[in-house]
Amino acid sequence: MKLWQKIYLITIAIFVVLLDCGIYLVFQMTYNKDIILEQQQAETEFYMLTEGIYRNFTELEKKDRLKLSQMKSVLEVYENYYTKQKIALTVWDSKSYIYPERLEQEKVSEQAAGEVDEYQMVISTENGVKQMQVEGILYEGEEIYYIRYEKPLTKLQDTWGTLEKQYIIISVAFSLGLAVLLFFVLRRMMHPIRLLTKAVDDMAGGNLDSRVYPKGTDDIATLGEHFNEMAEHIQMDMLHIQGEAKAKQQFADNFAHELKSPLTSIYGYAEYVEKGNVPYDEMLECMGIIMEESDRLLHLSYTLLDMAKLRTYSIEKKKIAVAGLFSVLQKQTQKHCRDAGVQLLCHSQVEDLYGNELLLQSLLFNLVSNSIFACGDTGTVSITVTGTETETKICVQDNGCGMTKEQMDRITEPFYRADRARGRKEGRSGLGLSLCQQIVQEHEGTMTFFSETGKGTTVVVQFCNRSVSG
Amino acid sequence: MAKILIIEDDRHISDLIRRNLSLVGHDGCCCYDGQEGLCTFKKEHFDLVLLDVMLPEISGFDLIKLVEDTPVIFVTAKGQLEDKLNGLSLGAEDYIVKPFEMLELIARVNVVLRRIQKEEIISVGRIRVDVKKRNVTLDGKEIVLAPQEYNLLEVFIRNRNIALSREKLLEAAWGYDYEGETKTVDVHVQRLRKKLGLEKEIKTITKLGYRLEG
Structure with missing residues (x-):
């Protein structure tokens, strides 16, 4: 995987995780605040409700008319009012439910009777719908009456559900936007590195003319300049070495040729004298040539030796x-x-x-x-x-x-x-x-x-x- | 017999070639640079040109393009394969690398001369040899020679004035694959001497072999 691809993936990952976590935390906090607000509202409402009913019940008791039917009619008034707000009221004594009518036949479990102290608030979820329950003692006369106030949180839930959807859409859109932008930015920024890599590849392939043309003053541009300098040096050295190798080859070729000429003469004349039908005078002449050519070889060897000595000794x-x-x-x-x-x-x-x-x-x-x-x-x-x-x-x-x-x-x-x-x-x-x-x-x-x-x-x-x- | 132009800048070597060629009866003419060689070539007729490659004025590779209708053999110190190929592709008949042996030079020259059919009848002293008909006459009278005797005589005549070892004679007259002894050569030389009256001309050279002089 290439460097820019790594940077790309890592940046995207970090961005998405941080963004989502951050927004989730903010959501959570706001949501909690909303719940607390809702609770306070419910508390106040509950308090007002119980106060009202308590007063009504007290009046009835004074008139000694606190009968079950009377209590029911009072509660019905409240019920009517609260049903509009989708709030359910339940009232019971230690033995059985008193209101609403559909629950009258049911016995109140002992647990429920004993559980309720003065006041208690619970948030429960039923069929995916959250609701707030406030329970408390309604009235204490001959008999103790309890009341439960149930308020569903659908409105809050709806609001938050919409918000959540919007948030997901926005988050995905932002992430995609970032991905596209980052892709182009990184590609742009990595362009000089690609050029440099190509130049180095070229050079490795033997093309010593390979150079980059860096723009700006950033790290990559500096690297490019250094690369150019290096390439320049290598090219110079190579030229130097090639030149020297060529000169050496030339020297060797010439040297072989210079050796061959006198040797051809020496061998040739010796053979001529040995095998040919040659008169004595001519023979002497040939011997002279052989000696002359040998002298030439000797002179050549001395000069070469001098040159070699000069190269070796100071x-x-x-x-x-x-x-x-x-x-x-x-x-x-x-x-x-x-x-x-x-x-x-x-x-x-x-x-x-x-x-x-x-x-x-x-x-x-x-x-x-x-x-x-x-x-x-x-x-x-x-x-x-x-x-x-x-x-x-x-x-x-x-x-x-x-x-x-x-x-x-x-x-x-x-x-x-x-x-x-x-x-x-x-x-x-x-x-x-x-x-x-x-x-x-x-x-x-x-x-x-x-x-x-x-x-x-x-x-x-x-x-x-x-x-x-x- | 044949007239040969030698263009070679090393005077000793060109002189050596001329001397060697004159031993076997060829007439050599020496030139020491390309320009001089070209002038001489234009003035006179030559049967063959022996040409060095590295020459002053005009190089051998350039000169060969100017020498037309005359066979050329390169004689040079440049022994690399590419030089040889270059030389031969320019139209040279042969390519001899220095240092060379005398017999090699003469043999190669003879091959080229034979190809242009320069020599059909060679005379040495009283003997005339018709190379084409393989027919030998002594003072006008025809002498009958066995095929192997004739081969030996031709080798002697083509390399006259040069001492030839028995091995060389076997190789040249009998062929590379002949597995005879050198005694065979002695026997044949005796017969040639007798039949053609060459007792004095074919000399025995101690430790070397035989040499036909004349």
């Missing part, structure tokens, strides 16, 4: 002399520069910088090596190191072939080569800038590329001199 940073970095770099790139006819210019405005020496050495080598590659046959590559107390900036600039916008966007992807055919031929792994990117990240810095096709490329690396935490 690096140690210290003060490094820029001049030292430059001298190692020049040694490393000497042969490259000479072969390519490229001039390498190193310039620094600062003496020291702060970082990991081996990693920065690798960063510079990779950047310069890319620049030399971009220059092709001739050109100039210049490195400029500038810095302040807190920050170091390294610029590597070349006047080589440059890159297009599309190439720049993908340049740090693992195994991406801007010039694939040539890059592969010269044994470049396509991992250089991925490694650089990682090194820069380890130094909590940024690497930015500025390039124009045909004019050259500038790489700007910026990082803090002290680690942020230190």
Whole structure:
């Protein structure tokens, strides 16, 4: 059962019970008051009646005419008067009834004779009709006479019966009205919850775009807002995870491909030499190719290992002399520069910088090596190191072939080569800038590329001199 | 015999394919990117194109649409089933995944060449073989060969200059389900040498098997 249905049923039940109980109590009290009023009336009436009869009887006795027939005629007068009001009178002595005539033959039970004291009032029900009985001693002479005054309460009963019917109709009508109104009000109020439930269901079904649009400031609206926030977070995380998974898959695919190429060559040439009818000179040539390709694999594995190490271990940073970095770099790139006819210019405005020496050495080598590659046959590559107390900036600039916008966007992807055919031929792994990117990240810095096709490329690396935490 | 265009951006691999094909008498021509490949294809006539998929300039999957009326075999590192299906649905004759074996490459190339009926008569030295008629002549004189001897000779000729193991020869000339011993091969090789005067040409390669040179 749904929440709104529960609230609905419980509210209706409570309302009906309380309303009915309340009205019943009010009715009961008013009814009792009416009865008491009726009793007082009856009492007064009874008193007046007995007073009258008593006086008449006293007069008769004085005249010594208190005979049965005389008493009857007196009572008849009263009877006539009271019959109009549907009030019955009964008179008896200790032995038998005296009036009305139809009861004359009956003996009065002893109990009835003894029971009646001075005065007694009873309300009894006979055939579903309530009536009020007042009994008392009428006259005490030689004989004791008793009188009973019986007044039916039909009028009161009729009034209350009508009232009861009206009350039931009104109560049912009100309950129905409440039921209908409450139904619509609750449905209206629960509408946001239904929307929210649907949104959550949607989300559970995998639709991460699912959102609610809460109105107002109540609890449900707040819940809706929180839901939206949560959905936003989950969606972002999912996108992030998907992106990462895709990048990993891409890396694995590329890696497999990068492995397959040198392995195809190595296996192929070895097989060719083994099985083919190959002259000795060609055989040596093939061996050379096998070694070259093995070297390529070795280089690839070293770079991958470096990247893995960077991911796993935290690096140690210290003060490094820029001049030292430059001298190692020049040694490393000497042969490259000479072969390519490229001039390498190193310039620094600062003496020291702060970082990991081996990693920065690798960063510079990779950047310069890319620049030399971009220059092709001739050109100039210049490195400029500038810095302040807190920050170091390294610029590597070349006047080589440059890159297009599309190439720049993908340049740090693992195994991406801007010039694939040539890059592969010269044994470049396509991992250089991925490694650089990682090194820069380890130094909590940024690497930015500025390039124009045909004019050259500038790489700007910026990082803090002290680690942020230190 | 057949002229084959090799479009492959890894120079070592394309060179390797060219060398392998030239061993068995095919003439290979190497191109290192899609654009160059397309230009060369338009200039000259080729019997078959061996095509890499991931190529600079124009990818192999795009290039195959531009190469009409010439059979194409993909030679690629992309070994996923969907890549294969994609390649074959584009109209390629075959799909070879790197790294590949030399004999596999040659066998697949030969299957395609045979289908386009390029080679009917093959000459090696003094021998001429009419593949269709299964007829062999030595210096113009017809030599009668037993069917199994002929099969073996054809395997040798199609894979000439390549050392073939006895197992490989059994498999190729007798069939997969033949349960003979490798000695059978030796006996047949002796007969071929005698009948066709190939004592020098069919060389015994220690630990490997036999190789027909020429």
